[in-house]
Amino acid sequence: MPLGDRPGDKSESRYCGVETEFNDDVPHLLTFSISHGGFDFVVAPLMVPSYRPSLVCKNSGGSGALPFAGSDLVLSPSQWSRHVVGKISSWINLDSEDEVLRVDSETTLKQEISWASHLSLQACLLPAPKGKSCANYARCVNQILQNLNNMQLWLRIPLVKTEDDSMDVNSDHLIDSWEVWNSFRLLCEHHSHLSVALDIQSSLPSANSLGRWFGESVRAAIINTDGLSMFVKAPPEANYWVFNHSIQIVLSGKPVHILPKGSVDVAANHSDDIDGGPGHPLRPYLDYVGYLYQRMDPLPEQERFELGYRDFLQSPLQPLMDNLEAQTYETFEKDSVKYIQYQRAICKALLDRVPDKEALTTTTVLMVVGAGRGPLVRASLQAAEETGRKLRVYAVEKNPNAVVTLHSLVKLEGWENIVTIISSDMRHWDAPEKADILVSELLGSFGDNELSPECLDGAQRFLKQDGISIPSSYTSFIQPVTASKLYNDVKSHKDVLHFETAYVVKIHNVARLAPSQPVFTFTHPNHSTDKSNDRYKKLQFEIPNDTGSAMVHGFAGYFDATLYDDVHLGIEPSTATPNMFSWFAIFFPLRTPVCLHTGYSLEVHFWRCSGPTKVWYEWSVTSPSASPIHNSSGRSYWVGL
Amino acid sequence: MPLGDRPGDKSESRYCGVETEFNDDVPHLLTFSISHGGFDFVVAPLMVPSYRPSLVCKNSGGSGALPFAGSDLVLSPSQWSRHVVGKISSWINLDSEDEVLRVDSETTLKQEISWASHLSLQACLLPAPKGKSCANYARCVNQILQNLNNMQLWLRIPLVKTEDDSMDVNSDHLIDSWEVWNSFRLLCEHHSHLSVALDIQSSLPSANSLGRWFGESVRAAIINTDGLSMFVKAPPEANYWVFNHSIQIVLSGKPVHILPKGSVDVAANHSDDIDGGPGHPLRPYLDYVGYLYQRMDPLPEQERFELGYRDFLQSPLQPLMDNLEAQTYETFEKDSVKYIQYQRAICKALLDRVPDKEALTTTTVLMVVGAGRGPLVRASLQAAEETGRKLRVYAVEKNPNAVVTLHSLVKLEGWENIVTIISSDMRHWDAPEKADILVSELLGSFGDNELSPECLDGAQRFLKQDGISIPSSYTSFIQPVTASKLYNDVKSHKDVLHFETAYVVKIHNVARLAPSQPVFTFTHPNHSTDKSNDRYKKLQFEIPNDTGSAMVHGFAGYFDATLYDDVHLGIEPSTATPNMFSWFAIFFPLRTPVCLHTGYSLEVHFWRCSGPTKVWYEWSVTSPSASPIHNSSGRSYWVGL
Structure with missing residues (x-):
């Protein structure tokens, strides 16, 4: 049952699930949570929580069946896949110093994923890494990802607050959960089936720190009943983000609020119990989330028009070489x-x-x-x-x-x-x-x-x-962005050419890490003696300190043009002409994403070069460390004269 | 005329060149330097030093010939290519804030390289970058490299001393010339035609700092007459390195010593002047370098046997699946x-x-x-x-x-x-x-x-x-290395598979950045209850502070075995069994080399994994930042059971 409708946003249904305890009677769990509770799906443990492979081996010789919740026959195949997300045992710790626990964890993880695949579940929720060091967990998950067909793996990441002034790069006392995720996904090579389930708890990081997630592959937001007030109090852009990025909501925890009846009127039509039994304890929370969703501002017309283009990479036009249709x-x-x-x-x-x-x-x-x-x-x-x-x-x-x-x-x-x-x-x-x-x-x-x-x-x-x-002049702009979706789409071509191409794209699932800066300016008519249109610009971007470390997948590019006098036209975010849809942004990818640690600045170089028959850009990063120069001599991407 | 013979080292001839001033009379320059001076080649400017394209355009309209030294006809093609290395104008500065100078520099560089290609020179010497920032210089050189056939570009890099205690990553007062090179070659993507001409001046960095160059693509060592004593005083491994890595020696500067006649007796047979004219002022230096070379210890028999295998990547044997020949x-x-x-x-x-x-x-x-x-x-x-x-x-x-x-x-x-x-x-x-x-x-x-x-x-x-x-037990070891030659050879395959393979290799052109550490140990007979031969090891490597930043292209691997009691056998460098040649080292590459800044440590993970029919390794780096996990599920490299 979706969260309800919001004007103009019918393209993506909103679903809401609920996290449950282990229950051997899966059909009853579904009746209670879905038929009675009104949720769309459950996030349920697949295996008895007390199970440990090392104990089983010694006691029974390993000949018995594994202690899964139910058998595959207790639900129909479509019930399993539509209504159950597998919750992997939360006790597993693949980076424990205790070798028995480590090996037990790996065995259990593989058994549960194998069972979930057998059931054709759409996703499994992986427990959060237990600490900063998660290489062995990542190695095992990465092996699993190599052999996975369609199942998504959601890595649970608590949305932990970072300290604003943590400048000491070697400080160990504070774990930035974004860094744990970043390390995990780098180890797994940005695998497209690995995404984040953000666990919203009773505190929130700074807006800048939170903003980093806007460019990540977040597939679920787990809202704890403890954290609901945080979610409500979060910056509007965070709420907007959750509700506008195909993120599944999962409610979790025990009821801790007395929710006012009045606030949930909008959703009242689906809060009646089917068989008159006691209602689901989290039902008021579900209704409240539905209310939050429905009271959002309707999508502006321009955004509705652009829905289908979100994060879709297009090759720029070549209007000089080709004739438009x-x-x-x-x-x-x-x-x-x-x-x-x-x-x-x-x-x-x-x-x-x-x-x-x-x-x-x-x-x-x-x-x-x-x-x-x-x-x-x-x-x-x-x-x-x-x-x-x-x-x-x-x-x-x-x-x-x-x-x-x-x-x-x-x-x-x-x-x-x-x-x-x-x-x-x-x-x-x-x-x-x-x-x-x-x-x-x-x-x-x-x-x-x-x-x-x-x-x-x-x-x-x-x-x-x-x-x-x-126009009398125009200037291009760039800003560094986290854009894992765009990066993965470029990477899927498995060649250098696509990493050395600029794309026109309606950027959406993107984190803008610093204000944009001007790159090249052209003025017309050009009365100077130097008629060259070649350009070179070196730029330095500072990421706000309270952001924490951040990942740069590339640069979003824009322009602003002075048509005449004070009449301008452009798409640079801070000065963009409202309701104009002729131009999306441009995206310059980086072949290897650059991880920018707190306190380091990003030095970027852009060149506009030309030859007898073509014009092209080259770009590179030189700080914190040097990248290759992208698109040397226009070998991958150019515009014909 | 080579530097002379050294017992057992006939495989690679040693040549010695001389750096000259601009001279329009190239045939005379050759007679003086080669016939009289005894040098093998000259490193000579190709263009009048006062030439500036921006001045030419205004005065003559650009219609005249470019002011090159001589024409292509003054020497035979083979004289040009055998005896002349082109020295690119040293005034060029492609990263100047002065745009006229910057554009003049780019034009001149391209004109001179084009002329050198026309002459089929084997190499050109590029002037040292003028500061830490060299992105535009690198961009231009990189464009040139895309279209170069066989010519090598030697980037001049002064061997500048770094301060031992420079821990401040943001300090700007000191330029580590290795970092300039590192940035330049990263921008140029480790291009195989770009190498280093190390300029040895009147001071030397610490042995650890110097040692980084052992793994780089150094093709020439320019020894200033000022710096000769430094070269003599350098650690023996540095001298050994210069004379054992196909490095061309180039003498430079004015005579500043009175060299004792006695010390050069060995080379006296070729110090007579052909036409009785005044001798070349650097002739005594040439003789002295020849003397230094010839007095080196002869190559041990084992090294002579292994000469042909140096830095040559081999796939490990599969003796279990295949039968040996x-x-x-x-x-x-x-x-x-x-x-x-x-x-x-x-x-x-x-x-x-x-x-x-x-x-x-x-x-x-x-x-x-x-x-x-x-x-x-x-x-x-x-x-x-x-x-x-x-x-x-x-x-x-x-x-x-x-x-x-x-x-x-x-x-x-x-x-x-x-x-x-x-x-x-x-x-x-x-x-x-x-x-x-x-x-x-x-x-x-x-x-x-x-x-x-x-x-x-x-x-x-x-x-x-x-x-x-x-044997009763055996242990594997790894250490991080700079190995640009090996990295380039792996990269030349242009796929992930070769980066996820371990190679048997006689490592030679390699910098060992830290002492090796034990990885996996196996003991026989194995009476423990856990019979698994899967292993996981996390290692932390600290690079000495006086090294400066360093590049890790991968890991050199070794083993040491205890045969029985105190009788051991192995190739781990600090305990290697002398004169044993059955095993070369193993090399585990990294898909993206890791630049390790001063004060950061390197965290590395190695796994030994197994399936029903095969055993494989996976490896990754997690600090300073996370690499992909290499060879997940043995997808690229495995050993069959």
Whole structure:
């Protein structure tokens, strides 16, 4: 039974499970928890907790059956797989100094996982590592992962508070549970079937420390009844995160609150008991979590539109080499916010260029370079109308298919006397006169990555000396991120090429570790003597101290463009233009993720390089230690001129 | 003209070059340095030092020829390639804050390398990075390396002393030149055409700091006349290293010593001037270096035998699954030292087991398990003769081909009444009586890696309760090493499999970063109740503080075996049995080399695991940060049962 509906978020159902004690009567456990309790699944121990292989061997010679809860026949196969998550014995300790306990633990773990596979369970909950050192536990789990088909392993990780000022890298007194997870998953090579079940207890770490989990593969949040108030009090982004990232909620513990009846009205329709017996003690908690979920703000329209794109890696467009399809034009033309900004910029430029008294006598020559199917032509003409300025427009477009649409647009709108259509690449067009204003929309997610600089440099020869380019400048930005999902998707290709490629992506399951910083800036027109568009930038990122150690899987990239004067357009998170959907972020991966310990800064280098036929980026990290230079000579990823 | 001959070291010629100033008359430079000076090659600038691309562009419009020293026609192609190493302009600084200088530097570097490639030079000397930050220099060199055919690039690195007590990881006041190199080569991904030209100046770092270079790709040692005394005073292992690792020597600087005539007598035969003109000012230095080389101790016989195997990766034998060839038996049987140790151990065991007064009445039953072609049978019979004890020998061998040889040996020697040959696998043989002494040589480079434990456990059932196993125990050892050559050879396969394999290798171009530590121990006979041969060991290595940071490419592995009582046999460096050549070391690589900063320790885990048909190792690092677990479930490398 899902947590209920929330407007606009039907794509991912929310389920809620309950952690139970060992119970040999599994059918009864299900009736009690699911039919009576209203939960969707149980997280239940699979084996008698007192079982120890070393004792069995000596007593019975190991000939008896293993003491599992029930047999596979007590439930139907679909009941097992839909309603039971296996809870691995919590006494196991594979890193104990006691060799008997260590060997018993390994044997039990393997037997229980084997049993869970036999039952086709969807997931098993692995107990939390007992200390900082968990190499042998990880080694055994990693062996299991090599032979696992579809089952997920959820490693239980208590959400332990870290001290804000722990600067001593060698201090042993405090365990940061994120570091335990980080070590475990590195040992298991980011295996995609290994994820985290975060155990929310009676305290919470700092917001920065908590934020690291936003980029991790968290599949379940175990909310202890003790920790429910923490969950409610957590920063809104944490609640938002749990409810927006396909995270299963599992309630755990004994009831400790008297929950007000009023707060759970929304969920009251499914709180009646089926057979009139005593209700499940955690039922009020379930209803309360459902209430928390349903009272969340509805998803904004833009996010709803982008749901299907979340964390999905796309290759950037090559609009210079390839011609866009009608479908692509269609999508981008719908982004009204963008064209409103362009219109505002053109208005300001026209007013600056032509004083009121010359409005009727002066005709401004405006060229739209890369006119596509005409949205910027329309914005220009609307700006002329708005400001009462006279315009002569040239619409330059290299895609002959878009030129067809342009012609019919001009005819339809009756713009024949104002607009001249030029079917040509702006870099080679021989213009009959020079322009006052050059308008273009050639920007990619990383600003210059679709070669706007090279195109506008080529068009600059038909711009008057004092002419205006809209946009007048643009800057790219990057920030380091934890992004285990994106990293794993890149890694799945098993080659270097995909690690040396930048991807357009709607980043979602990502932790932003530091504010973004500017990388490359281009200004148009470019009157400097140095016409090179090659760039080199060295950046230093400091991670806040209360974050703790963090993992950098790569860099999220953005741009911000100044169209004209104070009119800007962009996706850099702190200044992003609201409700604009033409651009997702760009993601530059790292071949080997960089673990950044508290107090260390991250030094990053980005280059924009060019050859006769292509432009490419190279990137590397040099501190805390040097990475390879990614994409040397554009060997893996480049944009064709 | 090589440095002369040294007994036993004819395999690699030693050459000596000289660093020169810019000289436009290259033929004269060669006559002076090579014909008169006696050097083998010159390291000469290729371009006028005052050249700056940014100045040229403005003055001449860039239409003139580049100001190279001479043209390609002034020397024959083979003269260029045999006698000239290109010295890249030392003024270049690709990491300067001054953008004009930075761009000029990149242009010049590319022009000079392109010229050197045109001339088919074998190597170019790149100037030392100007500071700690060298990412842009590395980026440019890395681009060049992507398109280089055969030319080597030698990066000049001054051998700068590090302070012993520099514990502050953020201290900027001192540059450890090894770290500059490390950063540079990581950025260039350990490219095999990039190597080091170590510049030996007027001071030397500590022996530990110096020792790091033993595992690096050092192709040249530039000895300044200022630094010659340092070279002479350096620890003997440093001199030994320079002269034993295919390192070209380059003399540099102005004469500053009056070298005693007597010391150079050995080289006097080639110090006469051809045309009676003034001699080369560095000629006495050349003669002195030749003298230093020739006065070195001759190579021991064992090292001469092993020359061809240096740093050559071999797959370990699988003697249990495969049968050895006659050639392999032949080689191992020649290792007389090993059989002398066995004979000593058997003597001691016989004397302990049979008192003098029973010598004539008691017959000891001795079984050689894995008898091969009989060397241990011979050692046993010699021990019996030496001690006057009576013996009944069973020679058990699973290889039917070796059994043929055994039969003819027994017949030839007339051992028919003493020796019984059993053609069987020791694990399955049904013995007619029990043995007093079990003798075997089943050890691999890592002790148990050829499955001695499993074989001897299988044979133990026909050993008397108080019987003796020779060997009675064995222990494996590992130590972390810098081994860029081995790392590169593993990496060249471009897959994970080769990084998860252990290799038998005569390690040579390797820096041993810490003393080796014991890993797994096996004792025979094994009377404990736990018969498992699975093992798990966690090790902590501390690198001496005066080493500085260091790179761990993997682990060198060894073994030491106690044959009986105080008679041991092994290859662990601190206790190795002298002049024994049956075993090289074993090398466990790391998929990503671990950079160990000063003050951090290295935590390493090794597992010995087993399944029904195979035994394998897994290994990982967990500190300073976690590596993947290597070879999970034996997916890449295993030994068949």
